[in-house]
Amino acid sequence: MDNFTFHNPTRIHFGKGQIEKVGSEIPASATVLLLAGGGSIKANGVYDQVTAALAGRTVHEHWGVEANPDFDTLLPAVELCRTEKIDWVLAVGGGSVLDGAKFVCAAVNYEGDPWQILQDQGASVTSALPLGTVLTLPATGSEANGASVISRRKHKAKLHFISPLVYPRFSILDPETTFTLPPRQIANGIGDAFCHVVEQYLTFPARAAVQDEFAESILRVLIKEGPQTLAHPTDYDARANLVWGATCALQGMIGVGVPQDWSTHMIGHELTALHGIDHARTLAIVLPALLEAQRGTKSGKLLQYAERVWGISIGDDESRITAAIEKTREFYEAIGIPTRLHDYDVSADVAPQVAARLAARGMTAIGEHQDLTPDRIEAILRAAA
Numbered sequence: 001m002d003n004f005t006f007h008n009p010t011r012i013h014f015g016k017g018q019i020e021k022v023g024s025e026i027p028a029s030a031t032v033l034l035l036a037g038g039g040s041i042k043a044n045g046v047y048d049q050v051t052a053a054l055a056g057r058t059v060h061e062h063w064g065v066e067a068n069p070d071f072d073t074l075l076p077a078v079e080l081c082r083t084e085k086i087d088w089v090l091a092v093g094g095g096s097v098l099d100g101a102k103f104v105c106a107a108v109n110y111e112g113d114p115w116q117i118l119q120d121q122g123a124s125v126t127s128a129l130p131l132g133t134v135l136t137l138p139a140t141g142s143e144a145n146g147a148s149v150i151s152r153r154k155h156k157a158k159l160h161f162i163s164p165l166v167y168p169r170f171s172i173l174d175p176e177t178t179f180t181l182p183p184r185q186i187a188n189g190i191g192d193a194f195c196h197v198v199e200q201y202l203t204f205p206a207r208a209a210v211q212d213e214f215a216e217s218i219l220r221v222l223i224k225e226g227p228q229t230l231a232h233p234t235d236y237d238a239r240a241n242l243v244w245g246a247t248c249a250l251q252g253m254i255g256v257g258v259p260q261d262w263s264t265h266m267i268g269h270e271l272t273a274l275h276g277i278d279h280a281r282t283l284a285i286v287l288p289a290l291l292e293a294q295r296g297t298k299s300g301k302l303l304q305y306a307e308r309v310w311g312i313s314i315g316d317d318e319s320r321i322t323a324a325i326e327k328t329r330e331f332y333e334a335i336g337i338p339t340r341l342h343d344y345d346v347s348a349d350v351a352p353q354v355a356a357r358l359a360a361r362g363m364t365a366i367g368e369h370q371d372l373t374p375d376r377i378e379a380i381l382r383a384a385a
Ligand code: NZQ
Pocket: 036, 037, 038, 039, 040, 041, 044, 065, 066, 067, 068, 069, 093, 094, 095, 096, 097, 099, 136, 137, 138, 139, 140, 141, 142, 145, 147, 148, 149, 177, 178, 179, 180, 181, 182, 185, 188, 189, 192, 250, 265, 279
């Protein structure tokens, strides 16, 4: 296990009725920016609960943060923070609203063009407004991490930044707020969280027993509770387990001291940038093909994954690995996420395009062994056609 320093400063309030805690988390004297998406929080009553909890404070609102939040949608919110002297931001919605809010918090006092924040992946961020979140979609882990992914449709770009300064100060996770999610978004959340765990776990053995067994338990929970919550959307306990599982998948604990491989996400982001495919769906396209391409270097972990996550213990090494990759594909398909490019009307021509775009940003050797070169990335996407 490698050395590590772990600090996650986000206070989580989990469970029914917890939105009222917004009132004790944000100072009574604060001037608040409430950031929201397209209106789901009005339809499901979350907005009313939030405004009740914020009573007495000066609150400005910025709506319309879209899925895959766009730089150009967020700039007016940055300006609003400056003109209204906002001193707290409250994000209410899914990962896109939370990510958008992180960008706004980092951009308010940023000198120069804030697109630079994305270009240097957060290295130049030196301050950020305090952020609180009310999460309504379990998926990204954004509620308890320092990452944000911002798109710029004008440039066909989707880039991320990471900064310890944008961890939410607090996050409210009330599973009941997620009951109104349409099946497609529930499935996207399950599929995204699953991939987050896989990318921190399925590399090579590092004798990190706590991280491995925690990761495996999250995967098993997603496999069990994901379909359960899709079939019974108001089953509180199933949903609560999905919400907490998705948070635990990307709040840092399972990734400390171990090799990681975020190449599925890096390739997937390009598919969203080029074709607008939902984030989780891009992962479902890339992951099985990537595991197949890397079955040699990932064999130790693939065999462990086969046995401990899928209960596959019969057959020789190669057939157990094949079965584990097939189970992964079947899992995505079973929750309603197709796993082939052609399912999204995208041809294999996208393969060299994605490889070239990553190469242009210096990503010519990704993966835990830096062995995914442009030609191999192209081959993975061709295999995913
Ligand atoms: O905009 P509204 O009206 O709120 O509707 C949203 C949106 O249309 C809707 N929704 C959210 N909560 C709802 C609801 N509808 C009904 N009831 C509710 N309770 O769901 C739609 C999708 O929302 P979005 O926030 O886009 O989804 P998600 O949470 O999956 O976020 C995806 C974004 O997060 C990024 C992705 O790249 C993508 O841009 N990621 C962020 C990460 C991070 N910060 O650590 C890591 C991830 O890997 C990921 O890249």
